[in-house]
Amino acid sequence: MSKLYLIRYGEIALKGENRSLFEDILLSNIKKSLDNKDKNLIIYKTPGRIFLETSTDQSIVIERLLKIAGIVSFSPVQKLSLNYNEMKKETLKIVRNNLKERENTSFRISARRSNKKYKYDSMELQYKLGEYVIENVDQNKIEVDLHQPELNINVEIRKHNSYIYSKVYQGIGGLPVGVTGNVGLMLSGGIDSPVAGYMGIKRGAKIIPVYFHSFPFTGDKTKQKVIELANILAKYQNNIDLYVVNFTDILQEINEKCPNKLMTIIMRRLMLKITELIVEKKNGKAIITGESIGQVASQTLDAIKVTNTVPKLPILRPLLGLNKVQIINMAKKIGTYDISIQPYEDCCTVFVPDSPETHPNMEQVEKGEATLDVDDLIKKAVNTVELINIEAY
Numbered sequence: 018m019s020k021l022y023l024i025r026y027g028e029i030a031l032k033g034e035n036r037s038l039f040e041d042i043l044l045s046n047i048k049k050s051l052d053n054k055d056k057n058l059i060i061y062k063t064p065g066r067i068f069l070e071t072s073t074d075q076s077i078v079i080e081r082l083l084k085i086a087g088i089v090s091f092s093p094v095q096k097l098s099l100n101y102n103e104m105k106k107e108t109l110k111i112v113r114n115n116l117k118e119r120e121n122t123s124f125r126i127s128a129r130r131s132n133k134k135y136k137y138d139s140m141e142l143q144y145k146l147g148e149y150v151i152e153n154v155d156q157n158k159i160e161v162d163l164h165q166p167e168l169n170i171n172v173e174i175r176k177h178n179s180y181i182y183s184k185v186y187q188g189i190g191g192l193p194v195g196v197t198g199n200v201g202l203m204l205s206g207g208i209d210s211p212v213a214g215y216m217g218i219k220r221g222a223k224i225i226p227v228y229f230h231s232f233p234f235t236g237d238k239t240k241q242k243v244i245e246l247a248n249i250l251a252k253y254q255n256n257i258d259l260y261v262v263n264f265t266d267i268l269q270e271i272n273e274k275c276p277n278k279l280m281t282i283i284m285r286r287l288m289l290k291i292t293e294l295i296v297e298k299k300n301g302k303a304i305i306t307g308e309s310i311g312q313v314a315s316q317t318l319d320a321i322k323v324t325n326t327v328p329k330l331p332i333l334r335p336l337l338g339l340n341k342v343q344i345i346n347m348a349k350k351i352g353t354y355d356i357s358i359q360p361y362e363d364c365c366t367v368f369v370p371d372s373p374e375t376h377p378n379m380e381q382v383e384k385g386e387a388t389l390d391v392d393d394l395i396k397k398a399v400n401t402v403e404l405i406n407i408e409a410y
């Protein structure tokens with residue numbers, strides 16, 4: 018049996034002319050997240066709202082809608098006829114179901130009538146339905162509270178049907194994925210970069226993750242971990258194309274030829290260049306990293322200065338203003354934390370210099386990498402990149 022959902026979106030409503038494009042993208046994202054379960058789902062928009070009808074299990078629908086950027090909130094809705102008896106029975110049923118979960122509840126009825134021809138106006142309907150509930154439920158278990166009710170039963174009277182709902186799920190908000198464009202994400206196995214990717218997704222970016230793998234210095238378990246992280250991110254944008262760059266040769270060459278204290282900086286410069294070449298082919302318009310300022314030696318402002326200018330694409334650092342506790346909380350919320358803390362090392366921990374340069378300057382860095390055949394190394398890495406297509410569902 019098909020069930021109905023009312024989906025609310027806030028931010029897109031603000032965006033003037035682009036509004037209908039945004040709505041269409043949101044509609045299509047919702048559809049894509051569910052149509053592997055139900056090819057016949059129906060989705061349509063009315064001003065300011067989206068209605069979804071699908072036979073997919075309610076728990077699955079809720080889980081998926083909670084991951085779609087652009088949705089502010091949603092409610093499973095009962096669609097009924099305009100028959101008042103049907104409405105009052107459904108209202109009572111909602112109250113009784115609610116009282117199965119708790120001993121008593123305060124409630125209110127919030128009615129709206131866009132169909133002005135309906136026999137009761139909204140005030141009358143609220144009053145009549147409220148009265149019916151009070152008459153049919155044990156007085157000790159129920160009380161009316163118009164201001165902060167635990168249970169708010171919404172009744173909407175439209176042209177052909179009435180709609181009743183009481184539960185409101187808060188979505189992640191933001192902008193629908195695809196609205197902003199494609200953006201590369203430097204994805205490591207750490208805690209930060211998956212969260213940074215999620216922040217980009219929430220702003221409507223379609224993320225293209227690039228991971229630098231240095232086998233055997235980093236084992237295939239680390240790669241597996243990154244694939245798992247990409248799988249989680251894929252759920253927020255339906256699918257994801259993960260690029261895995263074989264970084265071993267480059268790493269060894271830097272290790273042999275460059276000053277040890279510049280290791281991390283030079284490595285990061287090459288990573289950025291390679292990421293840019295990969296994502297530009299996919300029409301990527303920026304690169305996201307999980308960096309913030311001052312967390313580690315490679316993230317001092319001087320270190321950022323000598324890496325930032327490597328790509329022509331802008332580098333976005335959505336975690337800039339967050340502290341570690343905030344980042345960890347967000348990682349827990351989006352479901353990446355438990356994967357990120359699995360104890361497999363990344364290449365940075367294997368080759369980390371004994372005393373890294375915290376205040377490098379450009380002259381020093383250029384001198385440090387002068388013996389590398391940078392173009393050749395980059396070309397090889399780009400030509401041997403592995404693409405992993407991940408479908409979320």
Ligand code: ATP
Pocket residue numbers: 202203204205206207208209210211227228229230305306307308312313315363364365
């Ligand atoms: P994370 O938790 O994301 O690994 P971090 O705090 O460990 O971040 P660094 O190791 O200095 O910080 O890395 C800074 C950023 O560089 C990462 O957030 C990520 O965007 C990128 N990065 C680091 N290592 C890799 C890698 N092997 N592949 C892809 N990107 C990487």
Ligand code: MG
Pocket residue numbers: 205206207363365
């Ligand atoms: Mg790291």
